[in-house]
Amino acid sequence: xxxxxxxxxxxxxxLVMAAVxxxxxTDFLTGDWKTFMPVADFExxxxxxxxxxxxxxxxxxxxxxxxxxxxxxxxxxxxGICAAECPTKAIVMQIPEKDKAEE
Amino acid sequence: MTTTQNEQSNRKNSSxxxxxxxxxxxxxxxxxxxxxxxxxxxxxxxxxxxACAGCGPATVLRLVTKALRGPTIxxxxxxxxxxxxxxxPYTSWGLPWLHTAFENVAANAxxxxxxxxxxxxxxxxxxxxxxxxxxxxxxxxxxxxLQALSGxxxxxxxxxxxxxxxxxxxxxxxxxxxxxPMGASTTTTPAGKxxxxxxxxxxxxxxxxxxxxxxxxxxxxxxxxxxxMSKVQKGxxxxxxxxxxIFAPCPRGWRTDPSRSMSYSKLSVETCVFPIWEAVNGKxxxxxxxxxxxxxxxxxxxxxxxLEGQGRFRHLFKPExxxxxxxxQQATDNHWQKLLKQCETTIR
Ligand SMILES: Cc1ncc(C[n+]2csc(CCOP(=O)(O)OP(=O)(O)O)c2C)c(N)n1
Ligand code: SF4
Ligand code: SF4
Ligand code: SF4
Ligand SMILES: [Mg+2]
Numbered sequence: 001x002x003x004x005x006x007x008x009x010x011x012x013x014x015l016v017m018a019a020v021x022x023x024x025x026t027d028f029l030t031g032d033w034k035t036f037m038p039v040a041d042f043e044x045x046x047x048x049x050x051x052x053x054x055x056x057x058x059x060x061x062x063x064x065x066x067x068x069x070x071x072x073x074x075x076x077x078x079x080g081i082c083a084a085e086c087p088t089k090a091i092v093m094q095i096p097e098k099d100k101a102e103e
Numbered sequence: 104m105t106t107t108q109n110e111q112s113n114r115k116n117s118s119x120x121x122x123x124x125x126x127x128x129x130x131x132x133x134x135x136x137x138x139x140x141x142x143x144x145x146x147x148x149x150x151x152x153x154a155c156a157g158c159g160p161a162t163v164l165r166l167v168t169k170a171l172r173g174p175t176i177x178x179x180x181x182x183x184x185x186x187x188x189x190x191x192p193y194t195s196w197g198l199p200w201l202h203t204a205f206e207n208v209a210a211n212a213x214x215x216x217x218x219x220x221x222x223x224x225x226x227x228x229x230x231x232x233x234x235x236x237x238x239x240x241x242x243x244x245x246x247x248x249l250q251a252l253s254g255x256x257x258x259x260x261x262x263x264x265x266x267x268x269x270x271x272x273x274x275x276x277x278x279x280x281x282x283x284p285m286g287a288s289t290t291t292t293p294a295g296k297x298x299x300x301x302x303x304x305x306x307x308x309x310x311x312x313x314x315x316x317x318x319x320x321x322x323x324x325x326x327x328x329x330x331x332m333s334k335v336q337k338g339x340x341x342x343x344x345x346x347x348x349i350f351a352p353c354p355r356g357w358r359t360d361p362s363r364s365m366s367y368s369k370l371s372v373e374t375c376v377f378p379i380w381e382a383v384n385g386k387x388x389x390x391x392x393x394x395x396x397x398x399x400x401x402x403x404x405x406x407x408x409x410l411e412g413q414g415r416f417r418h419l420f421k422p423e424x425x426x427x428x429x430x431x432q433q434a435t436d437n438h439w440q441k442l443l444k445q446c447e448t449t450i451r
Contacts, residue, residue: 025151080362
């Protein structure tokens with residue numbers, strides 16, 4: 001049987017499986033895309049969770065143990081949405097220390 | 104790069120496998136949940152996707168997955184959001200997910216819904232009900248996908264169609280679509296000596312959908328995330344077709360600062376460029392953020408506040424193009440007045 005027949009010759013049940021992406025994208029870190037990183041001032045933060053909701057990466061998160069927000073720098077792309085939308089201006093975008101050293 | 108390698112090895116035992124195999128979320132209504140509950144719910148649109156920094160549609164999809172009520176199958180037409188979450192061998196979906204072509208996501212959803220029903224009748228699946236969501240961009244909805252969409256909702260398939268509208272064919276390099284607004288410069292409507300960007304108005308898509316007499320049609324935008332999530336939930340609860348039009352800023356295609364995506368989402372409502380409302384059985388009601396401007400019209404902002412800072416509208420600020428801004432203001436006002444009439448009985 002030719003490959004063609006094997007795949008298409010005898011009904012849909014014999015079709016080969018299509019490509020399947022099998023690894024979670026959390027194995028692919030996007031944190032090194034950023035130039036600036038968010039830093040929160042907990043004196044000002046009122047835990048309104050705006051940053052957690054609006055972050056496109058799911059990198060701004062609420063820590064269930066401490067009850068505080070944090071930023072997963074493995075994924076944060078440094079877009080600055082959290083800092084722009086924070087109602088108390090608790091977040092500032094900074095150049096990471098390690099990049100400062102490289103300058 | 105050593106940091107990245109370290110980070111990578113640190114994450115070897117990532118909690119992801121757990122996340123992926125978590126049981127379906129309990130049936131709870133997000134609009135009755137506290138923000139804290141929602142924040143602690145795991146995203147099923149996972150980090151590590153390849154969308155540009157500041158991507159509005161990415162925020163939309165994350166929040167949509169937090170609003171689900173139970174077992175769900177997602178199918179996506181090609182476009183930015185389908186590409187960024189499925190770059191082989193990675194997937195950003197913690198849900199059963201099917202890619203489909205550009206034009207037929209609604210047909211795909213119809214098939215999934217029919218298959219689930221058939222399997223249920225034969226007793227081959229345990230779930231009592233499985234929600235089906237179709238997701239497409241404006242290109243995949245306003246233009247090439249409209250025929251499949253019209254067919255699927257006319258047949259009344261039980262699914263929720265989510266349109267994330269970034270107003271252009273972004274994935275292929277910012278071409279115009281039926282959803283691109285008047286005055287926007289795209290690679291196929293370049294602003295220059297001949298034309299000040301796209302000259303046609305945005306296609307009245309939701310009116311076309313409403314004309315199909317389906318039970319639930321709504322518009323939303325992610326800055327008002329609670330409103331958006333409650334609309335996802337309502338769309339899922341409908342037995343039959345539901346349609347949700349979500350306005351989602353795209354910093355790459357709009358040539359805007361990535362940090363401003365959500366402020367444009369907010370401005371679109373404040374200027375009435377994109378009013379948010381819902382229609383249950385054709386009865387249209389303005390949602391609270393838009394209703395504010397019906398009750399206090401003096402608070403409505405001029406469209407110029409929304410156009411400002413967007414590279415795709417930059418040419419409109421040249422003296423010779425000022426009239427286009429006036430036209431946009433006029434068209435926005437007309438559209439808003441018409442909408443107010445349609446919602447008249449419900450505004451107090
Ligand atoms: C039939 C067909 N024509 C063209 C393409 C190329 N194509 C892939 S994505 C895309 C644009 C998608 O635009 P939209 O639906 O608005 O999504 P966005 O990329 O803006 O998120 C195009 C033209 C295709 N995949 N199939
Ligand atoms: S947006 Fe600002 S105040 Fe709100 S949780 Fe985030 S850091 Fe805190
Ligand atoms: S800078 Fe952008 S990606 Fe990083 S945490 Fe803030 S919103 Fe998320
Ligand atoms: S081009 Fe726009 S929609 Fe596409 S990934 Fe980038 S920001 Fe998102
Ligand atoms: Mg688009």
